[in-house]
Amino acid sequence: MDYSAYTVEDFVSDPYFRKWVENPDQPCYEFWQAFMQQHPEKISTLEDARELVLFLSFDVVQPAIQEQQEVKASILREIRRQKHIPEPTKPAYTRITHLFRQQMYWKAAVLVGILLVAVVVLYQTRQATSIHTAYGQTRIVTLPDGSVVTLNANSTLRYTTNWAKSHIREVWLSGEAFFQVRKKPEWGHAKFTVHTDQLHVEVLGTTFNVNNRRGKVQVVLNTGKVQLQPVNNAQDTITMQPKDLVEFTADEKVYVKKQVNPEEHSAWRNHKLIFNEKSLREIAQVLEDTYGVEVVFSDPALKYRRFTGAIPNHDMNLLLDILSQSMNIQMKKNNQTILIKSE
Structure with a gap:
């Protein structure tokens, strides 16, 4: 796919771009990183499209109670204003016409209220981060x-x-x-x-x-x-x-x-991982979720080997070395794949 001529609207409509914004896997992440390196002139366009995708996917927020009350009060004021218009003495057909118009005013007031609520919702939603x-x-x-x-x-x-x-x-x-x-x-x-x-x-x-x-x-x-x-x-x-x-x-x-x-469970805040009798299978999931790699076991039985200890996580290669030495296994990284096998 040639994205070099894409506009903001084109990117927003593209499923692979939306995947990168909302739920990227490693190949998707690497593709768009490479694209930005090859096309630095498109970075601004990508950022605008990314913000728009996040805005469109953000859950609509209900207006605050105070704002709802203000809208309701505005509607009621408009209805009362229309309702208390003096009614002069006129022929019957004129009074009927006036009542018809009055009903139309009330409907218009309700419609204005609905539009005001929609504006409040849109305004609050646009304040999303x-x-x-x-x-x-x-x-x-x-x-x-x-x-x-x-x-x-x-x-x-x-x-x-x-x-x-x-x-x-x-x-x-x-x-x-x-x-x-x-x-x-x-x-x-x-x-x-x-x-x-x-x-x-x-x-x-x-x-x-x-x-x-x-x-x-x-x-x-x-x-x-x-x-x-x-x-x-x-x-x-x-x-x-x-x-x-x-x-x-x-x-x-x-x-x-x-x-x-x-x-x-929150040691990662201090740039370390603490495992207490965790299986290699569980540790592999942490590696995949944190670093975007794929972990492959040469022997399925290795998944059930367990490890206890604290490891710094600021350097994935150091983490793999410590696990390898502590568990007498080999953890070899090739691009974005980690192969785990016995010594």
Whole structure:
């Protein structure tokens, strides 16, 4: 495909470009990186198209209660104004015409109200921010209320920016992130909500880690208290206490809850990975999700070998060397493929 002559609209309509923006795999990521190197003049066009794709895919945000009330009040004022127009003494057919016009005015007022609501929704939606990290990259994000999010590699965080006005604190997460949520007593009980594919995570002020990958959502609570609610079942909620780990799988639609050391699950914030009796299969998934590589086992039995230890993750080659020496295996990297085999 020759993308050199593509416009912003062309890129937005292209499925492979949208895949790169929304859910890239390694070949897709490498293709567009190479394209930008070969066509630096298209980088600005790509960025504009990327922002537009993220905007179009962002969930529509409902107007704040105050704004809804303002719109409603505007509609009622218009209806009352039309309703109390003096009605002079006129022939019967003239009064009928006047009533017909009055009904038309009311309908027009309602239509104006609907349009005002649509404008408010569009305005709020356009205040959306989307942040994406590449493979091997982490990023610290300060939210509008002062809460801090550390975004892990290959992850996307989306949120609106009008929190001070709406007092609605919510973000959408794909990938993994660690949250340090501030309490906002001046806002009353303004809950903080993290939306994932399968779960809504609701808190008032706390620190926790959310991993939303491979059709499974895992939440680990460090401090405070959170409540989990499946997207498709508002009644089936669960409350977490510190040191709780809860997993929810889309296929099974049940919670798995256990006690853990929370620091093991958020150690990536400090550029290290902590594994406690983790199988090589689980470690391989971490490598694939973090670095965008494909892990291949020469012997399927190796998947069940287990490892315990802490490894720095700022250098993937160093990480592979430490694992190889610690487990007496060979982990050979060739381009974006890692082959694991016995010594």
